[in-house]
Amino acid sequence: MNHTEMINKTEIWVKEQLFDEKSGHDWYHIKRVTNQAIVLANKEQADLFIVTMASLLHDIADDKLIENEEKALNSIKEWLDSIQVTPEEQALIFDIIQSISFKAGNGQLLRTIEAKVVQDADRLDAIGAIGIARAFTYSGQKGQAMYDPTIAVRDNMTLEEYRNGKSSAVHHFYEKLFKLKDLMNTESAKEEAEKRHLFMEEFLEQFYREWEGV
Ligand code: ADP
Ligand code: NI
16 A cells, blocks of 8 residues: 555544544544645655654544543554554654643653644644634533633643633633744744734734623
8 A cells, every 4th residue: 555545544534533523623623734734744844644644643542532542542553554554654653643732731842843743733723713713612612601701811730720620712812822823843833823823812802892892
């Protein structure tokens, strides 16, 4: 099987598993991240096969989506074996999907340009117009308010607080979204992040104006 066939088959496999996902990690999130990662990979001269495969698989073993991370990692391993991805390529792919997740405060050093590109693409999808829409979608799904002025903005959260503490969609801008611009690894992603950051600032200014009724 050549690389293109492996990618096509993996797309179908991932799509099947994420079809009903409602927390912002649906198939279209994966598709956007993969497309964005390919654009960045071309600019940064990263390996396109590794970047594409890691992007497609990056949320399959996420702690919010599945109860058992080890089980999910095993199922990815079985999948990659079944389409004959080499052990060397698998090692690179696993290194990426295990090191890129945001998880409050657990910033890991990324070893490869491929990991940097996939993380940047995932983070770009959390900001800008799409990022705003995802934050409100996530909040709605969790039963959080779109905005609650009585809640303080949380800094330096533990993973438990990050996942389960009281928050709102607007609070999430300060707790995560506005921080992402400075966390981009590659120059190409930094440029795009600047634009999306400005858009979010404008959005919130308008939001507060309307909140106050002026
Ligand atoms: P990632 O895709 O980097 O793993 P998360 O899984 O933490 O990000 O979140 C998925 C989407 O939901 C992202 O767009 C993120 O900004 C948003 N989100 C996560 N936590 C919250 C929250 N407490 N309130 C609002 N939106 C959230
Ligand atoms: Ni993601």
